[in-house]
Amino acid sequence: MSFEYAPAPESRALVSIKPKYGHFIGGKFVAGGKHFPTINPATEEVLSQIALAGKAEVDAAVKAARKAYTTTWSKLSGKERGKYLYRIARIMQERAREFAVLETLDNGKPIRESRDTDIPLAAAHFFYHAGWADKLEYAGLGTSPKPLGVAGQIIPWNFPLLMLAWKVAPALAAGNTVVLKPAESTPLTALLFAEVCQQAELPAGVVNILTGDGSTGALIVNHPGIDKIAFTGSTEVGKIIARAVASTNKSVTLELGGKAANIVFDDAPIDETVEGIVNGIFFNQGHVCCAGSRLLLQENVAEEVLHKLKNRMEKIRVGDPMDKNTDVGAINSKEQLAKITELAAVGDAEGAERWSPACSLPAKGFWFAPTIFTGVTQAHRIAREEIFGPVLSVLTFRTPQEGIEKANNTPFGLSAGIWSEKGSRTLWASQQLRAGVIWANTFNKFDPTSPFGGYKESGWGREGGRHGLSAYLKGVSHE
Amino acid sequence: MSFYGLVDGSDASLKSYLNNLSGVDQVGAEARAAMLATRSIKTSSKRWAIDTAITMVDLTTLEGADTPGKVKALCTKAVRPDPTDSTVPSVGAVCVYNDMVSVARTHLDLIGGQHVPVAAVSTAFPSGRASMAVKIQDTQDAIDAGAAEIDMVIDRGAFLAGRYIDVFNEIVQIKQVCGDKAHLKVIFETGELVTYDNVRKASFLAMAAGADFIKTSTGKVAPAATAPVVLVMLEAVRDFYEMTSTRIGVKPAGGIRNTKDAIKQLVLVNETVGPDWLNPKLFRIGASALLNDLLMQRMKMDEGYYSSPQYVTMD
Numbered sequence: 041m042s043f044e045y046a047p048a049p050e051s052r053a054l055v056s057i058k059p060k061y062g063h064f065i066g067g068k069f070v071a072g073g074k075h076f077p078t079i080n081p082a083t084e085e086v087l088s089q090i091a092l093a094g095k096a097e098v099d100a101a102v103k104a105a106r107k108a109y110t111t112t113w114s115k116l117s118g119k120e121r122g123k124y125l126y127r128i129a130r131i132m133q134e135r136a137r138e139f140a141v142l143e144t145l146d147n148g149k150p151i152r153e154s155r156d157t158d159i160p161l162a163a164a165h166f167f168y169h170a171g172w173a174d175k176l177e178y179a180g181l182g183t184s185p186k187p188l189g190v191a192g193q194i195i196p197w198n199f200p201l202l203m204l205a206w207k208v209a210p211a212l213a214a215g216n217t218v219v220l221k222p223a224e225s226t227p228l229t230a231l232l233f234a235e236v237c238q239q240a241e242l243p244a245g246v247v248n249i250l251t252g253d254g255s256t257g258a259l260i261v262n263h264p265g266i267d268k269i270a271f272t273g274s275t276e277v278g279k280i281i282a283r284a285v286a287s288t289n290k291s292v293t294l295e296l297g298g299k300a301a302n303i304v305f306d307d308a309p310i311d312e313t314v315e316g317i318v319n320g321i322f323f324n325q326g327h328v329c330c331a332g333s334r335l336l337l338q339e340n341v342a343e344e345v346l347h348k349l350k351n352r353m354e355k356i357r358v359g360d361p362m363d364k365n366t367d368v369g370a371i372n373s374k375e376q377l378a379k380i381t382e383l384a385a386v387g388d389a390e391g392a393e394r395w396s397p398a399c400s401l402p403a404k405g406f407w408f409a410p411t412i413f414t415g416v417t418q419a420h421r422i423a424r425e426e427i428f429g430p431v432l433s434v435l436t437f438r439t440p441q442e443g444i445e446k447a448n449n450t451p452f453g454l455s456a457g458i459w460s461e462k463g464s465r466t467l468w469a470s471q472q473l474r475a476g477v478i479w480a481n482t483f484n485k486f487d488p489t490s491p492f493g494g495y496k497e498s499g500w501g502r503e504g505g506r507h508g509l510s511a512y513l514k515g516v517s518h519e
Numbered sequence: 520m521s522f523y524g525l526v527d528g529s530d531a532s533l534k535s536y537l538n539n540l541s542g543v544d545q546v547g548a549e550a551r552a553a554m555l556a557t558r559s560i561k562t563s564s565k566r567w568a569i570d571t572a573i574t575m576v577d578l579t580t581l582e583g584a585d586t587p588g589k590v591k592a593l594c595t596k597a598v599r600p601d602p603t604d605s606t607v608p609s610v611g612a613v614c615v616y617n618d619m620v621s622v623a624r625t626h627l628d629l630i631g632g633q634h635v636p637v638a639a640v641s642t643a644f645p646s647g648r649a650s651m652a653v654k655i656q657d658t659q660d661a662i663d664a665g666a667a668e669i670d671m672v673i674d675r676g677a678f679l680a681g682r683y684i685d686v687f688n689e690i691v692q693i694k695q696v697c698g699d700k701a702h703l704k705v706i707f708e709t710g711e712l713v714t715y716d717n718v719r720k721a722s723f724l725a726m727a728a729g730a731d732f733i734k735t736s737t738g739k740v741a742p743a744a745t746a747p748v749v750l751v752m753l754e755a756v757r758d759f760y761e762m763t764s765t766r767i768g769v770k771p772a773g774g775i776r777n778t779k780d781a782i783k784q785l786v787l788v789n790e791t792v793g794p795d796w797l798n799p800k801l802f803r804i805g806a807s808a809l810l811n812d813l814l815m816q817r818m819k820m821d822e823g824y825y826s827s828p829q830y831v832t833m834d
Binding site for chain 1: 550
C-alpha cells in the first residue's frame with residue numbers, strides 16, 4: 041500500500057467574482073465598453089468579463105491621476121502617505137486568503153505559492169515602502185527629493201498582485217499617483233486591490249486601474265500626461281517602449297526577460313542544490329523572468345546531480361492548482377503553452393535530449409510537464425532564448441572560469457545562482473557574473489529591501505530597496 | 520568484515536570515505552523540510568497514515584522510576600492500543616531499559632504479543648560514557664533477556680573530537696554482539712552533534728559500520744527529531760541504498776507527540792526515500808505520548824468528534 045495524498049482543495053467560497061468588471065478611475069468603478077473574458081487556465085472556465093480600456097478611459101484615468109497628484113497626494117506629508125500604505129498592507133494581510141484563491145484561479149499557479157509567496161511578499165512591499173514615505177530625504181537624492189508625477193505602470197501575468205505591489209508601493213511612497221494596467225490574462229487581483237484602495241479610503245485618483253490588452257498598454261506608454269513608465273514584461277515589448285519614450289521627457293524603468301545561469305560547482309551541497317535547481321526552474325511553472333533556466337554543471341559532478349535531479353523531479357506533483365499539495369500548476373495561457381511547446385520542439389530538433397518524469401496531465405486547461413534538456417550547448421536556441429516555462433536546459437563546464445564565461449555569454453543578465461560550499465569561490469564567482477541578482481546556495485528568493493533588476497537586455501533600473509525607490513523620485517540639486 | 524566495500528576498517532579509509540561526502544546547506548535543508556511540512560493530508564490518506572504510524576511506534580518507557588508493573592502495562596497497550604477496537608494494529612516494538620527486557624518479553628508472550636519485539640537501549644544509554652567492556656556486556660545482557668532490537672548510543676565525545684574510527688569500531692563490535700539475534704539501531708543524539716554536516720557524516724559512518732537502523736535521539740536531549748535532521752538522515756539512507764543496494768531504517772525519536780507531527784514524518788519519508796520505507800521494518804517512531812493522540816485522531820475520523828482523553832487508556 042502506498043501513501044497517496046487525498047485531494048486537499050482550498051475552498052473557493054471565499055471569493056466572489058463578479059460576472060463583469062469595469063475600470064477603477066478616480067476612486068470609482070466605471071463601466072467599460074468592450075469586454076473580453078478572463079479564464080481559469082487550469083480548467084478553461086470563464087471567470088469573468090473584463091473591460092478593454094481605449095483612449096477615452098486612458099484619458100480619464102490620467103486626468104484623475106493628475107488631479108489627485110496636484111490637489112492631494114503630492115501635498116500630503118510623507119507621514120500621512122505612509123499611514124495609507126500601512127493601511128493597505130494590513131488590509132492585504134487580512135484578505136490574504138481571498139487574494140491567494142483569486143490569484144490561483146486567474147493565474148493557474150499553485151495555491152501553496154500564492155498563499156506562501158505572492159501574497160505575503162506583496163503585503164511586505166507595502167509595509168516596507170510605508171516606512172520610506174516619511175524618510176525620503178535619506179534616499180540618497182538630496183535633502184528634499186520630489187516625486188515625478190503620474191506613473192504609468194504595466195505589469196505581467198506571472199505574479200499579478202506581487203508585480204502590482206512592486207510598482208504601486210514605491211510610487212505612492214514617493215508621492216506619485218499611478219495608472220496601472222494588469223496583464224490581459226490576470227486582471228482579477230488588481231481589481232480586488234482597487235477594492236482595497238476604497239476600503240483604505242485612499243484619496244480618489246491616487247491609484248487608477250485600467251484593464252485591457254497591448255493596445256491599452258500602448259495608449260498609456262504614449263500618453264503625454266504621463267511622467268514615468270514602469271514596465272515588467274518581455275524584452276520585445278520593452279524595446280518598443282524604450283523607442284516610444286525616447287523622444288519624450290518620460291523617465292522609464294524596464295524589467296524584462298532573462299536566461300539565468302544556475303551554476304553548480306563540484307563542491308556544492310548536492311541535495312540542497314537539487315532543491316534549488318527545482319525551485320529555480322519549476323517555481324511558478326517557470327513563468328519567472330529570473331528563473332534558473334540554464335543549469336551549468338561542473339562536468340565531474342554532472343552525472344550525480346542529473347541523477348538526483350531526475351529522482352527529485354519524479355516527486356513533483358503537477359495538477360489542480362487549488363490543491364494544497366500541488367507543486368506545479370497550469371500554464372497561464374494557450375498562447376504561452378504554444379510558445380513553450382514550440383521552443384521545446386526546437387530543442388528536440390537541435391538534438392538535445394528531452395526528459396520528463398511520468399506524470400498525468402489534466403485533460404482540460406493548459407499544461408506542460410516539468411522538462412529538462414540535456415546535452416545542450418551555447419549554440420542551442422534553448423540555451424539562448426527565454427522559454428518562460430517549466431523547461432530546463434542543462435549544460436556542462438570544466439573549470440570555474442569556463443562556467444562563468446558560459447553564464448555571461450547571453451544577451452540577458454537578470455539573475456544567476458552559485459552553488460558551492462566554498463565561500464571564497466562564491467565571492468569570486470559573484471564578482472565575475474554580470475547579472476542584477478545573484479543567489480548563493482539558494483534561488484528565487486525575494487525581499488522588498490533588495491533591489492531587483494537586470495544587466496543588458498534584461499532591463500533598465502532596479503525595483504525594491506532604496507534603488508527601486510529612487511526610480512520614483514527626482515533629486516533636487518540646487519539646494 | 521567488508522563494510523560494503525566502502526571502507527577497509529582503517530582510520531585512513533574511514534576519513535577519506537567521510538571527507539568525500541557532500542556538505543549540507545543548513546538554510547536549504549530547513550527550507551525543504553518546512554515546505555514538506557505544508558503537505559495537507561486529509562480523509563483516506565490521513566486514515567492510512569494514522570494506522571501506518573501506529574505500527575511504527577516504538578512504545579517507550581525509559582525512566583528511573585520504571586517498575587515491572589509499569590512495563591507490563593506498556594506491553595498490554597503495545598499489543599492492543601485500543602482495547603475497544605480490534606482493528607487497531609499493534610505497535611512496532613516496546614522499548615525499555617536493559618533490566619526490563621525480560622519483564623517485557625515474558626509479559627508480551629503471556630498476552631499474545633509474540634509478534635511485538637522488545638527493543639533495549641544499550642551501551643550506557645543515554646550518555647554512552649562507559650568502557651567498551653561494559654557496553655558489550657550491556658548489549659549481551661539485553662539479548663540474553665530476549666531483546667530483538669538494540670538501540671545503542673554512539674560516543675558523541677569521540678565523534679566531536681574527530682575520533683571517528685573509535686565511534687566506528689564501537690558500532691562494529693556491538694553489531695558483532697547482536698549477530699543475527701538482534702537488529703541494531705544506532706542513536707546519534709543529533710541535539711549534541713548539532714550540525715547537519717555532522718548528522719550526515721554520522722549517518723554514513725553508522726551505516727558502513729553495520730547499523731540496521733539510524734536513530735536521531737535518546738529522548739533525553741532537546742532538540743531531538745526535528746524535521747530537517749530526519750530529512751538529512753533519510754537522504755543519507757536513500758544515497759546509501761543506491762551505493763550498496765542495502766536498505767537501512769530510520770527512527771526519529773523525541774519530540775514527536777501528536778498525529779500531525781507523525782504524519783509530517785511520513786511525508787518526509789514518502790517524498791525523500793520513497794514508499795518502500797513506509798513500513799515498520801524500515802521506519803519507526805520512538806514515542807510514548809504520540810500513541811494516544813493517534814488513537815484519538817483515529818476515533819475522531821470514525822465518529823466525527825473528538826473524545827476526551829478519558830476514552831483512551833493512560834498506559
